[in-house]
Amino acid sequence: MIHKHAFEALDRSLKDVLKGVNRDSSRHPFGGKLLFLGVILLMRQILPVIQNGSRSDIVNASLCSSHLWSNCKVLRLTKNMRLTVGCNPSDFEESSRFANWLLEVGEGTLGGDNDGNSVIEIPDDLLIGDSSDPISELIDFVYPTLLDNFNDISYFQERDILAPLNEVVQDINDIFLTFFPGEEVEYLSSDSIDNSDTVGPGFDQALHSPDFLNGLKLSGMPNHKLVLKVGVLVMLQRNID
Numbered sequence: 288m289i290h291k292h293a294f295e296a297l298d299r300s301l302k303d304v305l306k307g308v309n310r311d312s313s314r315h316p317f318g319g320k321l322l323f324l325g326v327i328l329l330m331r332q333i334l335p336v337i338q339n340g341s342r343s344d345i346v347n348a349s350l351c352s353s354h355l356w357s358n359c360k361v362l363r364l365t366k367n368m369r370l371t372v373g374c375n376p377s378d379f380e381e382s383s384r385f386a387n388w389l390l391e392v393g394e395g396t397l398g399g400d401n402d403g404n405s406v407i408e409i410p411d412d413l414l415i416g417d418s419s420d421p422i423s424e425l426i427d428f429v430y431p432t433l434l435d436n437f438n439d440i441s442y443f444q445e446r447d448i449l450a451p452l453n454e455v456v457q458d459i460n461d462i463f464l465t466f467f468p469g470e471e472v473e474y475l476s477s478d479s480i481d482n483s484d485t486v487g488p489g490f491d492q493a494l495h496s497p498d499f500l501n502g503l504k505l506s507g508m509p510n511h512k513l514v515l516k517v518g519v520l521v522m523l524q525r526n527i528d
Contacts (some may be wrong), residue, residue, distance in 0.1 A: 291353035316358040
């Protein structure tokens with residue numbers, strides 16, 4: 288996402304700095320110093336953000352549109368080294384197929400020729416089949432033999448379910464909790480309104496009733512009701528940003 292002007296400024300700065308060491312440095316890009324840039328960022332670059340910019344403005348701000356690009360040599364990685372670490376041959380073959388499918392999606396070659404829009408067919412092994420309870424089926428797939436391994440920390444470190452919304456996370460947690468034996472215990476947050484925060488006589492308490500406040504599910508804020516069971520793993524997360 289770096290603007291091409293940043294690379295061009297670095298090019299001029301290195302030429303000026305190295306001029307005292309080598310007079311010919313101004314004739315070479317980056318003063319003759321070798322600069323290594325991430326290949327993935329170059330070939331699948333996230334475009335710079337240009338405020339109120341058109342499509343041409345955004346593309347023109349990328350590194351590929353700079354005069355320095357003609358001096359760049361593209362080196363391609365042909366083997367995915369991450370897939371080979373600690374994998375048996377069967378797992379490696381399955382991971383390779385999935386990795387290649389992701390690359391085809393990223394390159395826009397999946398689904399035939401397209402101009403930004405295309406219909407992509409999701410492989411069957413990535414889909415939940417016809418089921419009356421898809422969330423339970425997803426939990427069974429991600430966490431097999433759950434009750435036999437719920438005391439093993441490494442068991443939970445190797446798998447996870449991602450969800451787009453907090454409401455979906457809550458639904459998954461509610462179903463997840465029913466798998467464990469024992470009695471549920473509910474913990475509720477404070478649901479009273481601090482009158483010191485009211486603003487003048489026009490404050491309508493009905494708009495900020497406890498029922499309304501308790502129903503809010505906000506990012507970075509715990510829900511009003513927390514349900515726990517003895518022995519159930521609790522995961523605490525924090526946004527580092």
